[in-house]
Amino acid sequence: LAKQNGHNHFQFYVASIDQEIRDRKQLEKDLSQALANHQLHLVYQPQINLESKRVIGAEALLRWEHPTRGMVPPDTFIPVAEANGSIVEIGQWVLDQACWQAARWASDGTPLRIAVNLSAVQLRQETIVDDILDTLRRHKIPAGRLELEVTETSFMTNLSDAVAKLHRLNRAGISIAVDDFGTGYSSLTYLKQMPVQHLKIDKQFIQDLLVNEEDTRIANTIIDLGKSLNLSVVAEGVETAEQEYYLSQRGCQLAQGYFFSKPLPPHEFETFVKGFHEQIVENNA
Ligand code: C2E
Ligand code: MG
Ligand code: MG
Ligand code: MG
Numbered sequence: 001l002a003k004q005n006g007h008n009h010f011q012f013y014v015a016s017i018d019q020e021i022r023d024r025k026q027l028e029k030d031l032s033q034a035l036a037n038h039q040l041h042l043v044y045q046p047q048i049n050l051e052s053k054r055v056i057g058a059e060a061l062l063r064w065e066h067p068t069r070g071m072v073p074p075d076t077f078i079p080v081a082e083a084n085g086s087i088v089e090i091g092q093w094v095l096d097q098a099c100w101q102a103a104r105w106a107s108d109g110t111p112l113r114i115a116v117n118l119s120a121v122q123l124r125q126e127t128i129v130d131d132i133l134d135t136l137r138r139h140k141i142p143a144g145r146l147e148l149e150v151t152e153t154s155f156m157t158n159l160s161d162a163v164a165k166l167h168r169l170n171r172a173g174i175s176i177a178v179d180d181f182g183t184g185y186s187s188l189t190y191l192k193q194m195p196v197q198h199l200k201i202d203k204q205f206i207q208d209l210l211v212n213e214e215d216t217r218i219a220n221t222i223i224d225l226g227k228s229l230n231l232s233v234v235a236e237g238v239e240t241a242e243q244e245y246y247l248s249q250r251g252c253q254l255a256q257g258y259f260f261s262k263p264l265p266p267h268e269f270e271t272f273v274k275g276f277h278e279q280i281v282e283n284n285a
Contacts, residue, residue: 028080030066035093039065042097043263046272047115047234047256050248055273057113057147059256060098061263062090082121091122092131099139099146101266106145110273115147115177120154124161129168136174143173147198150176152184155194163193170195177234182218191229198254199226203237206257210242223252 034040044058064072081087095116102114122128136143148169155162166176177198178191182205201222205215219235226233235247238257247255261272 024080027072027077028084031064031077031080032086034064034066035090037067039067040090040093041065041265042094042101043265044101044114044269045256045263046261046269046276047113047254048260048276050244050253050255055112055276056254057115058269059115059117059149059263060094060101061117062094078119082119085121087119087121088125091119092135095132095135096139099135099141102141102145103139104266105270106141108270110270111145112273113145113147115149117179118148118150118154120151120157123150123154123165124157129165132169132174133172144175147175147177149179149200151179152181152186152190155190156185159190159193163195166195181222191225196231198232198234200234200236201252203257206235206237206243206247207239210246219247219252220250223247223250227251 041063042060043063044060046055047057047059048054049056062074062078064074064077066072078087081090098114098116102112105112125131132146132148133143136146150166170176175197176195177200178194178196179200180202181199183202199222201219205218205222208215209219210216223233225231232254233252234254234256235243235252236256238244238247238255238259240259243257244255244259260276264272
């Protein structure tokens with residue numbers, strides 16, 4: 001009986017792996033059509049200066065509206081796009097779209113900084129720096145208005161190549177943020193060598209900031225590290241007034257999270273910025 005059971009389990013296991021492979025192949029196929037079929041769009045999450053209480057920029061985040069599956073989260077499809085290389089084309093589209101949006105906002109009198117996530121696979125492309133600089137030129141965006149978010153994994157495969165490229169981007173005026181800081185292979189050696197200007201505290205440390213003492217200590221350490229290396233620190237995933245208050249008292253300059261706003265489509269983002277700034281004026285009146 002045990003043997004028979006084991007056999008059934010085995011068949012079930014094979015069948016489910018088989019199903020998984022087919023699912024992934026289908027997802028890959030759908031993703032290859034997503035751009036052409038206009039299923040991708042960007043949403044923008046405001047980044048707030050905790051001292052001045054002003055929106056200083058926005059992080060562009062990719063969304064895929066699948067015709068039958070509905071919204072597919074980027075944590076599901078970005079790894080697929082990275083594995084098959086389509087992230088290069090998709091990432092270029094994201095950059096283009098975000099710069100187009102930043103140019104629109106600037107011409108409407110709201111020159112905001114725009115943060116774009118750059119995959120490690122994109123950074124490995126030989127032409128990436130030129131592609132980024134071309135995109136800025138095409139949209140007539142000053143380089144200082146673009147921030148690129150990279151994760152620590154980007155530095156791992158070829159450190160000197162990554163350093164050289166980020167230096168070139170830096171020299172052009174583009175700033176670099178280390179995303180999800182503290183979750184990857186954080187090494188102070190990397191940090192010392194990398195031409196980066198911002199650290200983003202991963203939301204997992206912010207979630208239980210005032211509940212879990214370790215998380216409080218980690219957040220404090222990242223804020224202090226930023227101070228001593230002269231990097232600005234952004235807290236991501238701020239959801240409560242208590243977290244916001246703590247971070248601003250502790251000297252964290254920038255924050256984003258549901259407490260302020262979810263990532264929003266462009267029009268709603270504009271409305272949010274107006275409302276947020278009016279509210280500040282009223283509170284100070
Ligand atoms: P990320 O760059 O670390 O982005 C932060 C994620 O946290 C976003 O998830 C955002 O919607 C979410 N978030 C923001 N505030 C809060 C909050 O208060 N609470 C919680 N629980 N979550 C919050 P999203 O949009 O699902 O993106 C997930 C990840 O997918 C991103 O993490 C990034 O790594 C990747 N991604 C998104 N768009 C792009 C893109 O255009 N290119 C690349 N390469 N990666 C992207
Ligand atoms: Mg990011
Ligand atoms: Mg992050
Ligand atoms: Mg992340």
